């Protein structure tokens with residue numbers, strides 16, 4: 001192996017004009033990815049970005065890597081083929097809440113449960129952007145959209161719950177306004193062996209502006225979100241005096257120093273715990289909203305198992321060429 | 335067809351009768367092991383040098399209720415000293431393991447032919463289940479047949495009573511008794527089957543021993559039985575010298591892909607979702623990981639082909655296998671393959687449709703779906719194998735065309751040839767034509783993702799991992815050359831025409847159409863795909879009788895061979911024979927409107943019989 005060149009984010013920018021709406025959260029994500037790629041220690045030609053259809057799925061065109069803009073919902077399936085054909089590649093799925101959780105929901109859960117070593121980045125803006133404003137599988141109940149003028153009556157998915165329910169081993173959630181932290185999570189996702197799911201809370205300025213303001217607005221964010229770090233106490237708040245504890249039934253936000261609560265009552269985040277129960281509860285917590293890497297557990301991957309089987313069969317088999325097979329077994333002369 | 339078959343009458347003295355071909359059908363409950371029985375008989379016959387063709391006919395239900403008519407499973411074997419191209423129309427020997435098997439197969443047996451029944455199963459209950467109001471073994475309705483009543487259940491159980499088998503294992507040896515009887519009738523040795531049983535049951539000696547004992551008991555029973563008047567001999571066929579094996583169509587398809595992967599130096603990838611009658615290709619390739627094959631059983635049909643597209647993008651020889659309903663689900667992704675100009679082979683083992691249709695029966699009604707079943711102008715190459723053995727060649731050819739022309743190829747097999755088996759003069763790898771996949775770009779030249787070969791128009795194939803050729807492809811319309819997204823109206827029209835022209839030019843890379851029988855004259859029979867055996871046999875007889883009849887059988891359906899119009903012009907009448915309502919005829923009419931096309935169509939889930947074809951051709955030629 002020759003040494004990996006030192007790249008900067010410019011090396012990963014393509015010559016294509018970026019066509020998202022001005023102010024779209026996707027720009028920040030693009031910056032986050034372009035920042036993250038040089039930090040991964042991989043050669044540029046070994047990255048493949050696969051997307052489906054939707055605003056998010058234009059992403060591969062804006063990166064100077066191998067890219068495949070496929071069809072609606074199918075990116076995890078295409079990416080699975082890429083990874084199985086060449087497991088050495090770093091394969092990324094770029095998708096959205098409509099693409100990945102509605103039309104492509106089946107591929108999504110199966111990619112996750114197989115634990116194939118893909119990095120799946122889902123831009124969740126809780127709306128259909130490219131088709132101009134219909135509710136999506138993550139839209140809140142009551143949300144008035146073009147296709148729900150009286151309010152959305154379809155209960156939404158929580159992608160974190162879904163990931164862990166599908167036996168996912170890596171799940172991170174991050175808002176779209178912090179490219180540095182986003183880059184760190186992407187690097188961690190790349191390092192993680194297995195299906196790594198990153199949900200990005202992405203603001204669509206045109207059709208669902210401010211969908212996450214309740215969490216991300218400067219005036220509230222320190223108290224509305226909690227940034228989880230493995231091995232650290234789950235403490236948050238402007239004053240760093242709030243925390244999460246387990247009250248025997250569920251998680252709850254508490255204030256240290258009130259009602260006899262001390263720091264000892266506050267949970268320590270263990271992202272590597274194989275038991276997903278705590279991670280599941282964390283994905284369900286709404287106040288504060290956990291962000292960061294919620295779960296990261298390494299178990300065998302599908303692509304490794306495929307390679308093991310192939311190599312094992314190659315070592316054991318008496319067939320060295322197809323001729324050996326064609327003339328094997330019950331043949332006869334005429 | 336078998337006019338020379340002996341007219342057997344009851345209770346005659348033993349003799350040995352020579353036949354040039356004979357058709358035997360084994361029929362029983364789907365749990366009776368009829369497929370195994372039939373294939374043992376055909377394999378043994380092939381080893382003795384007979385030409386053979388087989389036709390399994392099994393129900394869609396895995397285990398339908400015992401004794402029911404819809405649970406009847408059949409396996410037909412046609413063996414001959416002469417060339418055998420079909421499993422045969424008329425059954426010479428029917429083995430019926432129960433009343434349901436008799437009633438459902440009775441129509442295929444003409445008076446004078448032999449029917450062997452397991453008389454133990456003709457109980458009041460089973461007769462009622464099959465819909466008989468009186469027992470055909472006793473009411474005289476089979477008087478004009480040579481009826482052999484064998485108490486197969488009783489004798490089999492008696493044979494193994496001391497072997498310590500449980501009740502159902504005892505009953506499961508019955509098929510060996512029937513097989514032993516038929517082996518005796520046709521003077522076949524038992525050793526091939528004994529070897530087979532040893533391999534299959536070697537770890538369970540009591541099962542192995544009891545099956546062998548029952549097989550021999552059946553053989554001896556037939557030998558000593560007064561009711562079986564004749565032993566028949568079918569001499570070896572005059573076949574090209576060489577090494578043969580018996581191969582099933584689906585196996586041959588799988589092996590054709592293995593051969594293409596080795597020849598092209600590409601890794602083989604199969605993304606597939608199980609579906610009848612295509613799953614055997616997935617099973618077979620999954621056995622051969624040692625050739626570096628990656629098989630991926632996906633969560634659905636769409637993932638099957640999309641994973642194949644991912645693998646094609648990454649430089650593999652990529653496949654997906656399916657049947658009609660699955661082809662429908664793959665439509666959008668095939669369009670993506672057309673648009674991105676990636677090589678992928680889609681195997682459609684056709685079955686009766688529409689919708690779920692007749693999953694285990696054959697039909698040729700997916701042709702227009704393959705041709706047009708996508709949004710937009712979306713041309714693909716379409717090929718069809720025509721025999722179980724040449725599934726190997728056309729799987730290989732489909733791979734060659736996909737890899738060399740950077741385009742999807744649909745291979746239209748069908749349930750009839752996929753499950754049928756025949757002797758295959760084994761092709762050696764050194765005799766297979768070269769495959770030169772679209773080249774990767776080299777560093778020294780100017781490179782764009784959609785730069786093309788001047789002659790074939792195939793684009794170059796840069797694959798992830800190659801430094802300096804990072805590029806993006808996708809389903810949006812693209813500018814020629816750069817591949818950049820383009821909504822320019824004139825560019826779109828240019829690209830649509832270019833993709834069509836690319837597929838059309840494949841005609842320069844495929845062989846010309848050949849005619850079987852008369853090279854010009856009165857009647858040209860046109861067929862494609864799995865009907866070859868029946869059409870070939872039908873026209874052969876008539877041509878030998880001196881009639882001016884020829885067969886143009888198409889393996890290349892899109893594009894068609896360059897000399898097609900010229901071939902069509904050589905005959906006074908043209909009849910297009912298909913197991914659908916006229917799909918290929920429709921294509922021919924639109925492509926070559928200057929000719930008149932007659933049609934002969936059948937949509938019963940069954941192949942053509944030679945007899946019905948002959949009758950029809952005679953009518954068309956004014957011979958009857």
Ligand code: SF4
Pocket residue numbers: 019020021023024025026055125129130203204205206207
């Ligand atoms: S519609 Fe919304 S998601 Fe799409 S580009 Fe515009 S702002 Fe971004």
